Amino acid sequence: MNAIDGSSHVEVNATGQTPSLLTIVIDTNPRGWAALKDTLPFSKAIANILVFINAHLAFGNDNQVAVLAAHSNKAVWLYPKSPHSDREPNGSTDGDVEMKDVDDDKDRGNANKYPQFSAIESSILSSLQSLIKSTLPSTLPPTTLIAGALSQSLSHIHKTSLSFAPPKASTDPAAPSTAVTLTPSQPTLHARILIVSVSDSEPSQYIPTMNAVFAASHARIPIDTLSLSQHCSPTFLQQAAVITGGVFLSAALNPRGLLTYLMFGLLADAEARNSVTLPTQDSVDFRAACFCHRKVVDTGFVCSICLSIFCEVPQGAECLTCGTKLALGSYGANPAVVPRKKKKRKKALNGVMDRDASGSAAGTPVPG
Structure with a gap:
């Protein structure tokens, strides 16, 4: 049939795009953002991050996003919301599900916005408002719980990857085989973690942070970091980018260009990074x-x-x-200096030096 019209027909199999999961960890340390209020207010930073999220979702219908807040004393889910966010203030639940009117103007959103973009924006902003209201300045530690946010991010990525995994083969030999065999070059989900940091690395969190970093490296999940403060140096996050094959960018000199750093340096996922040149670090603090x-x-x-x-x-x-x-052995002791042995010179016989003593193949001639 291919030769009827004199042309050669080639069957092309349509292949779907591999979903990409972007997990963003926002450092919400109040002290860090207070130092940036003159150059980059927190509200403008969140607006830029929302644009970056929309750009990631626009690349594919199957792309997903998750957002966490690494606060001073806890890690809070901003999107999707944690099931514990529906608990009452005393920590208990009454067993009833709150029903909302679909005609409510608050839940309807803006008709000019894409529904998914509007839902994510509403969830992030409402969760941030609740987090800010629950923060008491009197009990505010100067640290940021990055390690806890990384652990929760890895757990969410693992749970999401299970939903994209192909069905397992049936153990019944009579049942038809419907399982899909994937090679290592065909991942079911591209996952990565992006940390927007405004504080310094906490030495007390070194062990849990490195445990999460090595777990991400084993799972081939790159950890990217964008540092915004020039007064802080996230040392451990620099190491995390090197260990996991991620990207570390410092926008300390120009925090107002946050959106430019996000769009041009951190938008490419794991599959697209094979075709682009990623930013590199001049020096890494190990x-x-x-x-x-x-x-x-x-x-x-x-x-x-x-x-x-x-x-x-x-x-x-x-x-x-x-x-x-x-x-410890002899650590700290001064090294022992061994004196060098002196070689004895042999006496000359009949006016001629011995060949071994002179070091030459022939004897030294004697003047007549």
Whole structure:
């Protein structure tokens, strides 16, 4: 049939686009945003992030997004909302589901907006307002719970990837086989994490942060970071970008260009990054935090069993993590200087130096 009209027909199989899940972690530390209020207010930053989210969703119908707030003392879901957000203030539920009128103007949204964009914007803004109202300045720690937000992000990504996984093959030999066999080059979901940071890395969170980073690296989930503050340096997030193959950008010199950094440097997903040149870091701070005092150190003592890091020798030279007796040897002692042995020169026989003593193949001629 292909030769009827004298042309060659080729069957083309339509392949769907692989869904992409973008998980955004927004650092909502009030102290960090207070330092940026003159250059980049928090409201403008959220508006730019919403535009970035809409651009990600517009790339494909199957693309998804999740947004978390890494607050000073907790990690809160902004979108999708956590089921615990429907609890009453005393922490209990009455068992009834709140019914809302579909004709309510508040839930109807703007008719000129795409419904999904409007739903995400409404959820993020309402959750942020609730978070800000529940924040008390008297009990506000200076830290940011990045480690908890990373753990929740990885859990959400794993749960979402299970929904996109192909059905398992049936163990019944009589049943028809409907399972789809995928090769490692055909992922079912492209997932990545983006952290918008305005605070410094907390040394006390070094261990849980690195645990989450190594878990993301094992799952091939890149962690991108956009730092906005010039007074803070997210040291651990720089290491996270290198370990997971992500991107680290610093917008400290021009925080007002937040949307430009997001659109041109962080919009490409894992599949598109194979065809583009990503920004690179000039220098990376690979310092670690000690396990004893939780402070970032340049040099320290490392346990050979559990690889725990200490800024000084623990009491009794015993590892505080696994209890192993640390053998320090002669650490700190001055190196011993061994004197060099002098070679004895042999006496000349009949006016001619010995060949071994002179170092030459033939004897030294003697003047007549």
